[in-house]
Amino acid sequence: MFRSIESPKSRVRVIVDGREIEADVAASVAAALLGAGMTAVRRSVVGGEPRAPYCLMGICFECLVTIDGVQNRQACMVPVRDGMVISSQRGARTMEVGGQ
């Protein structure tokens, strides 16, 4: 749903679900995925529907992915780093949620 209008300045490489993509060093993981043409990053917990980052500001938790083996990271809040391994999440999240 997006295209980048800038020529690459300083790029890093990350692996997403086994595929290598390039991203600007300053991008968040979510922006990197969107810039590479990936929208749906996970399946919803109850209905198994495809979901994609919605707010890009840490509010909606639709962008949860596994980064370097750590589950449920908010892709929009984590800057990319060279060599990062990212995988999309399907099904139930094993997340500890407080606040109830």
Added chain:
Amino acid sequence: MTVQMIRNAEDLAERYDIAIVGAGPAGMAAATECAKFGLRTIVFDENSEAGGQIYRAITRNTPAARPYLGRDYWRGASLWEAFVATTASYVPAAAVWSLEQQDEEAELRVSVSGRSMIVHAKRVILATGATERPMPVRGWTLPGVMSIGAAQIALKSAGLLPEGRAVLAGSGPLLYLYASQVLAAGGVIDAILDTTPRRYWLQAAPHLLPFLISPYVWKGLGLILKVTRAVRVFRSVTALEINGKDRADGVTFTAGGKTVSLPAKSVFLHQGVIPHANLANAAGCEMGWNDRQKCFAPVVDRQGRSTKASIFIAGDGNGIGGALVAEFDGRIAGLAAGLEVLGKEPSEDLRRYGRLRQKALRGRTFIDLLYQPAPSFRAPAEEDVIVCRCEEVSVGAIRAAADSGVAGPNQLKTMLRCGMGPCQGRMCAATVTEILADAQQRPPTEVGTYRLRPPIKPVPLSEIAALPHTPDAVYAVTGTHSEH
């Protein structure tokens, strides 16, 4: 002098005079004022870069590289420069997940670099800004749908423009601002579906005069003219839904008595912003309903003092005023909190910033009333529309609970798991209040909103367990007082 950047939890001190949460306009301005007094000041920001949402990526953007962001955006650069020149400590990528008033001070729990720490401060200033009001319509959970704020963040921080047919839908100045930025950057917007009801011009009209002498007027008119010349605009749009199975492929809506369908690869939604007050709420600050802005906000006095004496709230987090108001709000709260810590009387500066804030608020009532989201988008009637995206709770389920007499949002939460997912109600609280108010014919202020408890961000249990325990906490769990 320059701010001390802290990236590891171990480098935090145990006590500060002032702790500020958020590094947008209000947070940066507040920190600058506090640091002038020589007070030990620390700023925690959840983002990895300062600027908040409005000045997103201000620390690295330049007018030469991203000229399309517009004049107002660059005001953030001077705020950032003043802030980095202070002696404050600044902690990026820090999630404050608990805040509690203890005696006359405040205790914060914050997660930095995968570790949580407890920090005490004599005064806390929450500058947590705003979030976009949810706009639940059929299909809004499909990939390809995003908030306009998110699309703008993608542009500001990563230079991303919509690709393929893009439609903006909703109400408020951001529709036109984002459209103008996309156009200036060489992008295309296919259509704007403006859901502002025509009659809202009437409800706003009595407040037209202060708006006409506000800086908004020329900027606003200029933007709208520029955008309407290049983009198809449908007005008074109702019955909006997004089509598509596994991703968005179009929109259907009613405008001018006709049903219209348009293909779209990207759909961006927005209907104004509301205070992001989860931390204030969880700290037990009293929340009040703002009927003009149709949202709950923490109750504060003129200097931003909440109902908890050690907690101030500045900027959009206490009611929507925009970037300039937030900046003065931050200065006022910073000064007021600083003077309190020093035991000093209110200063002339405090009064001066108060006047500037008042001036910056000019025209706000008109904008609030004109861009109040239509009732059908705040409390949707379509039963299958999802309200709580995390737990997939629909309008129908909430309305059924309302009809069976559910007492309020907290009971609804227990009943339907609505608001219990990882976003902790950030995406559904506003809608839940409005639906219950609508279905039960009660004022929103009586319906109330979720009562939150820490942690307000998901924190791994291992991180919580590793925190040093107070004797009271140990007693609560074990029933005995241990010696160490």
